[in-house]
Amino acid sequence: MAGNSRLATAxxxxxxxxxxxxxxxxxxxxxxxxxxxxxxxxxxxxxxxKNGIVKVKMGAGGGACLAKKPEEITLAEIYLxxxxxxxxxxxxxxxxxxxxxxxxxRPVLSEVLQKxxxxxxxxxxxxxxxxxxxxxxxxxxxxxxxxxIKKDG
Amino acid sequence: MAGNSRLATAxxxxxxxxxxxxxxxxxxxxxxxxxxxxxxxxxxxxxxxKNGIVKVKMGAGGGACLAKKPEEITLAEIYLxxxxxxxxxxxxxxxxxxxxxxxxxRPVLSEVLQKxxxxxxxxxxxxxxxxxxxxxxxxxxxxxxxxxIKKDG
DNA sequence: CATAAGTGTAACCAGAATAGTTACACTTAT
DNA sequence: ATAAGTGTAACTATTCTGGTTACACTTATG
Numbered sequence: 001m002a003g004n005s006r007l008a009t010a011x012x013x014x015x016x017x018x019x020x021x022x023x024x025x026x027x028x029x030x031x032x033x034x035x036x037x038x039x040x041x042x043x044x045x046x047x048x049x050k051n052g053i054v055k056v057k058m059g060a061g062g063g064a065c066l067a068k069k070p071e072e073i074t075l076a077e078i079y080l081x082x083x084x085x086x087x088x089x090x091x092x093x094x095x096x097x098x099x100x101x102x103x104x105x106r107p108v109l110s111e112v113l114q115k116x117x118x119x120x121x122x123x124x125x126x127x128x129x130x131x132x133x134x135x136x137x138x139x140x141x142x143x144x145x146x147x148x149i150k151k152d153g
Numbered sequence: 154m155a156g157n158s159r160l161a162t163a164x165x166x167x168x169x170x171x172x173x174x175x176x177x178x179x180x181x182x183x184x185x186x187x188x189x190x191x192x193x194x195x196x197x198x199x200x201x202x203k204n205g206i207v208k209v210k211m212g213a214g215g216g217a218c219l220a221k222k223p224e225e226i227t228l229a230e231i232y233l234x235x236x237x238x239x240x241x242x243x244x245x246x247x248x249x250x251x252x253x254x255x256x257x258x259r260p261v262l263s264e265v266l267q268k269x270x271x272x273x274x275x276x277x278x279x280x281x282x283x284x285x286x287x288x289x290x291x292x293x294x295x296x297x298x299x300x301x302i303k304k305d306g
Numbered sequence: 307c308a309t310a311a312g313t314g315t316a317a318c319c320a321g322a323a324t325a326g327t328t329a330c331a332c333t334t335a336t
Numbered sequence: 337a338t339a340a341g342t343g344t345a346a347c348t349a350t351t352c353t354g355g356t357t358a359c360a361c362t363t364a365t366g
Binding site for chain 2: 004005007008011012015016019032033034035075087088089090091093094097098099101102104105106107108109111112113115116117118119120122123124127131132135136139140143
């Protein structure tokens with residue numbers, strides 16, 4: 001339960017929305033797919049909405065839809081929408097800290113680790129939601145092939 | 154206090170060891186530099202030792218030294234030594250999960266997010282401990298220049 | 307207009323991770 | 337023999353994440 005599955009959940013949700021296209025999905029519905037609680041979904045959908053990735057219709061018959069085409073949504077966008085903390089923490093030292101060298105080291109570590117995280121973000125920027133969906137479709141086809149082969153064997 | 158500052162601590166420690174070269178540093182000593190507890194340091198140094206990055210001498214006059222040259226130690230190596238969890242969690246769904254699409258989506262998410270994390274690792278692989286030390290030295294020089302300028306003004 | 311079906315959000319709980327700390331057995335230099 | 341170290345177990349406090357309940361608010365529909 002600890003660890004961070006929010007990005008997985010968010011991409012999963014966005015993926016489902018792209019499959020169901022313009023039909024608004026309820027948080028109840030999505031929660032079942034992701035195997036979690038509707039409130040958890042609404043929290044995440046809220047963040048995605050705030051960042052223009054998803055649109056929500058209130059009231060009866062309402063729910064969430066994608067606000068853009070899957071080709072126009074990168075995983076980096078989704079990741080940033082979640083407003084996560086940085087992966088690596090670099091607590092800075094008090095100015096009164098007695099070790100001179102240490103006071104210099106910490107900002108350098110901040111800089112270096114921030115750059116590394118930028119690589120992560122670049123990795124996420126290169127993948128769109130559409131790419132993910134293609135992979136899902138390919139897996140579906142693979143599984144169908146398996147079935148056929150089994151039937152032949 | 155939550156969040157993950159272990160990598161920062163580990164690099165900080167390794168950096169200190171490279172400055173003091175072959176003179177073994179006690180965990181007490183290092184703890185003061187990093188502004189933490191000796192046990193926290195020993196835990197991290199233990200992991201670094203297990204991965205051949207650091208050597209420890211037991212008993213009086215003992216302590217930790219680098220086991221390799223700073224040019225031969227990448228931040229990725231240090232990161233991996235800490236045996237952290239993956240950055241992104243992708244809890245897999247039970248085979249009995251009712252939504253067929255979801256059961257396919259999750260492994261795809263695992264794959265995609267793992268690749269993104271590989272980018273992070275690549276970012277860390279490109280930086281050696283020696284690079285970090287150079288940056289620290291440059292900051293020290295910068296600060297010295299500042300002092301001189303202030304004296305002139 | 308009443309009602310049912312939705313969302314948004316606050317509040318609380320449980321479980322896990324991190325870091326800090328104490329304590330103590332064990333190792334080694336002098 | 338003693339002092340100075342490390343390794344490690346055990347406990348605590350804090351924080352984060354996710355799960356859950358509850359409830360006010362919005363809207364479609366009969």
